[in-house]
Amino acid sequence: MKKTTTSFYDILGISSATLCLVHCLIFPILAILPLGFVHNPIIDLLFASLGLFAILKIIKNSALLISAILVVSMSLIWISILSELFFEMHLDLIYYGGIGMIIGHLINYKLHRKQNH
Template identity: 50%
Template sequence: MKNPEINKKTTPYDILGISSATLCLIHCIVIPLLTIIPFGLTDNYIVDLFFACIGLIVVSKILMSEATNTVKIILTISIFIIFVSILLEIAFDIDFGLILFGGIGMIIGHIINFKSHKHS
């Protein structure tokens, strides 16, 4: 049986993770569209790294919690995909779009973990 106190401790991290992953996903969808319009905006990998670091902190907290293995696997794979995408962008200066899959995985993993708190 899961300890409800631990679930209460990870709930803020799930909310932060969902919010951060959603903002990151919006950033990753909107910025490339805005670069088409001649506003002089460019996509900067520093912003991606900022969101990824927030995600890494949140994922590490959840990995140390009593979250289900499914949630841990989803979040680990998602954060890995995000960092690989950022490293590919830095190395080749090409947006491969992998970060979108990582962001969606982060949102799904956090939502599943958040919903599991209600059932325990």
């Protein structure tokens, strides 16, 4: 049961981080086009909340390195989102945090698959 649960949270984290990263990379291009798109940091907050939920479940049973990668990456994402919400200042930290989240979840997923097979 733990194997399935950990895999589920890793897949949730990978999916959320990938969608967030695609959103962060594609949205500036869409905002330039006259389509009426307006950036809303609440969407970033939604992705970050999904990612936070996933890493809180994962770091309890993960190695220190994986936990550190996930916590530092999530911190970068939250710093970027909160700076945008409160100071209306966009930081590129969200890109590094998103990449770190994907890497951390992939490593954790592969380690758990290797241990359980």
